[in-house]
Amino acid sequence: MMKNVLLLLAASFSYCGFSQTPTWSNDVAKIIYGNCTSCHRTGGIAPFNLETYEEVSAMAGWVQQAIETKSMPPWTPNPEYKHFAHERVLPSADISTIQNWVAAGTPSGNLNSAPPLPPYSNGTQLGTPDISLSISPYTVTSANDVYRNFELFVGSAQSTNLTAIEVLPGNPSIVHHVLVFQDSTTNPINTSGAGGTGSSASQLLYSYVPGASPYFTPVGTGFRLAPNTRIILQIHYAPGSNGLTDNTTVNFKTNNTNLRKITVNAVLNHSNMTDGPLVIPANQLKTFHSELQIPGNVTVLYAFPHMHLLGKSVHTWANKPISGDTVRFVKIPDWNFHWQDNFIFPNAIVLPIGTTIKAEAVYDNRDTNPNNPTIPPVPVTAGEGTLDEMFLVFFAYMPFQTGDQYLIIDKRIFAKGATNFCGGQSVRLETIAGEGYSYQWLKDGTAITGATNYFYEAFETGNYTVSITLGTNNAVSDPTLVTVSDAPVAQVLTPSTTAIPIGGTVTLSGQTGAGYLYQWYLNGNAILGATSSTFDAPYFGEYTLEVFNGTCYSISEPLLMTGGVAQTNEIVGQTEFLVFPNPAEDLISMQLNDAICGKRIAVQDAAGKILQTLTIEKSLVQIDVHDLAQGIYFVSIIDENNSIVLKKKVILR
Ligand code: HEC
Numbered sequence: 001m002m003k004n005v006l007l008l009l010a011a012s013f014s015y016c017g018f019s020q021t022p023t024w025s026n027d028v029a030k031i032i033y034g035n036c037t038s039c040h041r042t043g044g045i046a047p048f049n050l051e052t053y054e055e056v057s058a059m060a061g062w063v064q065q066a067i068e069t070k071s072m073p074p075w076t077p078n079p080e081y082k083h084f085a086h087e088r089v090l091p092s093a094d095i096s097t098i099q100n101w102v103a104a105g106t107p108s109g110n111l112n113s114a115p116p117l118p119p120y121s122n123g124t125q126l127g128t129p130d131i132s133l134s135i136s137p138y139t140v141t142s143a144n145d146v147y148r149n150f151e152l153f154v155g156s157a158q159s160t161n162l163t164a165i166e167v168l169p170g171n172p173s174i175v176h177h178v179l180v181f182q183d184s185t186t187n188p189i190n191t192s193g194a195g196g197t198g199s200s201a202s203q204l205l206y207s208y209v210p211g212a213s214p215y216f217t218p219v220g221t222g223f224r225l226a227p228n229t230r231i232i233l234q235i236h237y238a239p240g241s242n243g244l245t246d247n248t249t250v251n252f253k254t255n256n257t258n259l260r261k262i263t264v265n266a267v268l269n270h271s272n273m274t275d276g277p278l279v280i281p282a283n284q285l286k287t288f289h290s291e292l293q294i295p296g297n298v299t300v301l302y303a304f305p306h307m308h309l310l311g312k313s314v315h316t317w318a319n320k321p322i323s324g325d326t327v328r329f330v331k332i333p334d335w336n337f338h339w340q341d342n343f344i345f346p347n348a349i350v351l352p353i354g355t356t357i358k359a360e361a362v363y364d365n366r367d368t369n370p371n372n373p374t375i376p377p378v379p380v381t382a383g384e385g386t387l388d389e390m391f392l393v394f395f396a397y398m399p400f401q402t403g404d405q406y407l408i409i410d411k412r413i414f415a416k417g418a419t420n421f422c423g424g425q426s427v428r429l430e431t432i433a434g435e436g437y438s439y440q441w442l443k444d445g446t447a448i449t450g451a452t453n454y455f456y457e458a459f460e461t462g463n464y465t466v467s468i469t470l471g472t473n474n475a476v477s478d479p480t481l482v483t484v485s486d487a488p489v490a491q492v493l494t495p496s497t498t499a500i501p502i503g504g505t506v507t508l509s510g511q512t513g514a515g516y517l518y519q520w521y522l523n524g525n526a527i528l529g530a531t532s533s534t535f536d537a538p539y540f541g542e543y544t545l546e547v548f549n550g551t552c553y554s555i556s557e558p559l560l561m562t563g564g565v566a567q568t569n570e571i572v573g574q575t576e577f578l579v580f581p582n583p584a585e586d587l588i589s590m591q592l593n594d595a596i597c598g599k600r601i602a603v604q605d606a607a608g609k610i611l612q613t614l615t616i617e618k619s620l621v622q623i624d625v626h627d628l629a630q631g632i633y634f635v636s637i638i639d640e641n642n643s644i645v646l647k648k649k650v651i652l653r
Pocket of ligand 1: 032038072090
């Protein structure tokens with residue numbers, strides 16, 4: 001026991017400076033993979049990928065700015081006003097980790113120990129869907145935003161209940177959002193346009209944005225699907241989709257037993273405005289209100305405010321009868337038409353009869369509004385077209401039943417990263433966080449001591465479940481399998497002496513294992529050619545041994561050797577270098593080891609063509625790039641044989 005304590009102390013001393021500086025491998029990759037790569041990935045909706053160290057460090061300044069201003073991840077409601085299930089909000093601890101990482105020059109850490117990119121599947125998460133409807137392949141023929149309504153026929157003479165809804169974008173790189181409506185009339189619909197469907201009977205069921213998980217109704221509840229109804233998908237294709245084809249699918253789970261019916265309805269609408277009608281004069285900023293007193297006790301599951309392009313902000317809440325107490329729904333300080341969503345309350349909201357539901361919406365019809373579709377502005381009124389405006393707040397609700405305040409809204413586990421990884425790494429598992437919930441995480445059916453938060457950091461192989469309790473209700477999630485591959489043992493065996501004789505060497509030996517590959521490091525730099533289990537150490541300094549077993553890497557604790565001679569530069573390879581600022585404008589600087597003096601640096605364009613080279617004479621190299629056009633470039637280190645040994649992306653702007 002004593003020995004363990006001493007080892008821990010030794011480790012924390014030698015690494016304390018290090019542990020304060022976040023690295024990609026230890027800290028940042030986890031944040032990006034947990035919050036960004038659902039969109040910023042190959043084939044994802046975002047215009048660029050944030051999958052690798054090179055990609056994220058090249059954009060580090062923009063990433064920092066986007067998360068500081070909270071423009072990314074996209075999430076329009078003010079989280080200080082109200083939290084929602086599945087909200088995309090980056091915790092402030094993660095924001096400061098990224099700030100510190102950027103300030104330290106975006107260190108990579110040991111890339112071999114970085115967590116793997118989570119796998120993204122375009123397949124269903126509903127098991128076997130009961131209803132699956134796909135649009136016929138549709139090819140976008142415009143370079144701008146495109147909104148399109150697609151009519152799909154359920155073709156069943158019987159009504160049923162929907163208990164889960166899932167949208168699978170046919171082409172995830174162009175499908176920006178999808179509104180799912182039900183419409184049991186034969187009203188004609190508009191094929192294009194961002195307003196409604198064109199049929200006033202259309203009932204909104206669900207909204208999909210990239211990365212969203214399927215919606216499951218609370219146990220015992222469902223949406224009633226009318227007989228022979230139509231499903232209408234309103235799909236927004238992002239700019240840049242021209243010529244690309246999509247065949248989006250909507251899947252449902254159904255249940256024919258007698259379920260409580262969830263109604264989705266624009267409870268607040270143009271008919272209950274207190275200062276209507278919705279007429280927004282040109283060149284004005286105008287505020288409108290609507291309210292409705294509810295005629296019975298209701299249980300509310302989610303809210304969905306809807307405006308068009310002139311929308312500036314929207315706030316919806318309720319005041320209880322007698323006390324006038326405020327119940328918060330949603331506050332969106334900067335309305336963004338492209339990120340509208342159904343905001344799911346983590347606790348069902350119970351409203352007593354006589355409660356007044358209210359909303360306030362602000363519209364900006366001035367020419368200074370960059371989203372104003374008509375410049376110079378014209379008066380705008382209510383209507384379904386993209387150039388018209390709307391003021392609707394949809395709610396999903398049911399008549400109240402005793403115990404509704406204890407409805408467990410969602411019992412699923414969400415993995416915020418890959419669930420297959422190497423020993424020493426971990427994955428954060430999360431379920432929804434709400435008021436009054438208590439949690440117990442289990443591994444292979446056995447409660448994990450102390451694991452009673454809404455998240456759990458899993459380090460070991462196992463089937464994880466979470467048991468969720470709220471008041472009188474309890475629910476257990478489906479299992480999530482975490483598979484941890486054994487990492488090799490990386491250990492430098494204690495040598496005969498740690499004092500190297502002048503002019504001599506001491507043989508260092510690593511713990512061996514079948515199929516292991518080795519790399520020795522001196523002071524954090526790979527020693528060229530030192531790739532067997534032993535190394536004859538001539539230099540003083542801190543040695544570490546990295547071992548690879550074909551799947552996973554491990555790095556040993558450092559071993560300090562004294563005596564000997566100072567390392568000569570030639571033998572220690574450069575494994576990492578810093579390029580700054582990045583993005584750059586006129587001048588890029590590179591911080592290098594002395595070790596690579598005499599080698600050359602090349603500037604390459606995005607296609608790899610070498611534009612200029614220069615010989616490295618000192619550890620700080622500066623290159624004038626002011627006459628290069630904006631874009632992506634690479635700076636590479638070229639060795640004596642003209643091969644590229646290291647390459648970094650730089651953005652010029
Ligand atoms: C739900 C999808 C989604 C998620 C999640 C997401 N992004 Fe984005 N991101 C986009 C899209 C789409 C754009 C393009 C601009 C737009 O449509 O807003 C974008 C643009 C950006 C930009 C360009 C500048 C800007 O502010 O528009 C940066 C930087 C960025 N994202 C970083 C991030 C980071 C960092 C994360 C994670 C912390 C993240 N994004 C999460 C979809 C997403």
